[in-house]
Amino acid sequence: MDHTEPIDQLISTLTRLPGIGERTASRLAFFILDEPDRLAEELSEALTAVKDEVGFCERCCNLTGEPLCSICRSTDRDHSTICVVADTPDLRAIETTGEYQGAYHVLHGIISPLEGVGPDDLRMGELLERLESAEANGGEAVEEVIVATSPSVDGEATSLYLSKAINPLDVEVSRIASGVPIGGNLEHTDKSTLSRALSERREL
Amino acid sequence: MDHTEPIDQLISTLTRLPGIGERTASRLAFFILDEPDRLAEELSEALTAVKDEVGFCERCCNLTGEPLCSICRSTDRDHSTICVVADTPDLRAIETTGEYQGAYHVLHGIISPLEGVGPDDLRMGELLERLESAEANGGEAVEEVIVATSPSVDGEATSLYLSKAINPLDVEVSRIASGVPIGGNLEHTDKSTLSRALSERREL
Numbered sequence: 001m002d003h004t005e006p007i008d009q010l011i012s013t014l015t016r017l018p019g020i021g022e023r024t025a026s027r028l029a030f031f032i033l034d035e036p037d038r039l040a041e042e043l044s045e046a047l048t049a050v051k052d053e054v055g056f057c058e059r060c061c062n063l064t065g066e067p068l069c070s071i072c073r074s075t076d077r078d079h080s081t082i083c084v085v086a087d088t089p090d091l092r093a094i095e096t097t098g099e100y101q102g103a104y105h106v107l108h109g110i111i112s113p114l115e116g117v118g119p120d121d122l123r124m125g126e127l128l129e130r131l132e133s134a135e136a137n138g139g140e141a142v143e144e145v146i147v148a149t150s151p152s153v154d155g156e157a158t159s160l161y162l163s164k165a166i167n168p169l170d171v172e173v174s175r176i177a178s179g180v181p182i183g184g185n186l187e188h189t190d191k192s193t194l195s196r197a198l199s200e201r202r203e204l
Numbered sequence: 205m206d207h208t209e210p211i212d213q214l215i216s217t218l219t220r221l222p223g224i225g226e227r228t229a230s231r232l233a234f235f236i237l238d239e240p241d242r243l244a245e246e247l248s249e250a251l252t253a254v255k256d257e258v259g260f261c262e263r264c265c266n267l268t269g270e271p272l273c274s275i276c277r278s279t280d281r282d283h284s285t286i287c288v289v290a291d292t293p294d295l296r297a298i299e300t301t302g303e304y305q306g307a308y309h310v311l312h313g314i315i316s317p318l319e320g321v322g323p324d325d326l327r328m329g330e331l332l333e334r335l336e337s338a339e340a341n342g343g344e345a346v347e348e349v350i351v352a353t354s355p356s357v358d359g360e361a362t363s364l365y366l367s368k369a370i371n372p373l374d375v376e377v378s379r380i381a382s383g384v385p386i387g388g389n390l391e392h393t394d395k396s397t398l399s400r401a402l403s404e405r406r407e408l
Contacts, residue, residue: 005268007254007258007269009250009253009254017232026296027222039220041252043251044248046218049213051236065210092230
């Protein structure tokens, strides 16, 4: 194909996105061509805005276009509870439940000795600062930290490190529950999840 | 989610693309955020270019950023053979085979009585002009027209219409072969494909 043509240029740029092959890119490009002007224009503007405007929230390190993210700015949320997550997609996954009304802290990674990621490579310092002074948390003292890293080896290591670092402070630390997923089937649940479900059984 | 945030804006714009749901859009948006600046910028530029610059090739009605598409401009191709296709994706599918060295004509649709699409809604006039005068075909007289519409009801109707329209002219008309696909399996081939494969059998 002649890559000087604008369509080929668009297709080849689209294939650089994850999970988008030549066929999908081509389908997307022709869809964009057929749509009224505004889709291409709005997508183009959104792409520019996302790179120009997005930075870290000064308080929780979430990605945002403002100095403080919309969650930290919100007066409807409970800023005395902080849910610690590995990255922004995890934060969004929790937000979609609609269950959690507290604040967040985004570590931007998890401790991974194999990949050479230690606590100093993460946004741990900013978290401890928020726990030590109410001022760094927008004026409200933190009462509980919920560690919501994945129940993987690295996620558990991060959780252990956090509980050790936070325990000397006057803040409760909790960990999200692990066990058989809702709708899951005991027969097809892996051994480690089943053991965890047994050892963390609750009284009824 | 707060749609004033640039990330949410990008995600919601991406979900307007076909086959891209909330999850994929979110994965794409975070990928774009993590990539060095040029991906977002290049994609944004490619989107603008495709809408601003792309139009129809004056000769074959292919989509192009120039007055003539790269195939019609090429001096390496045989402009005495025209392959008629329904749309640009079909043209590209044939190009990927690397087998065809002739020119094309893009109808931008097929005759479909059910959807109210008749010959006058397609780029038939432009094709007949190219067949009638060598001048309209860049100076070379057309010797053969290969009808490469899909072997569907509408595709066959379009093919029949074309052969009737072209027969009075001094131009050969042919149709792409139909039959059992390569790698296909007789047992799982549908009845109409098998009948076609039998009736269009070739001598060995």
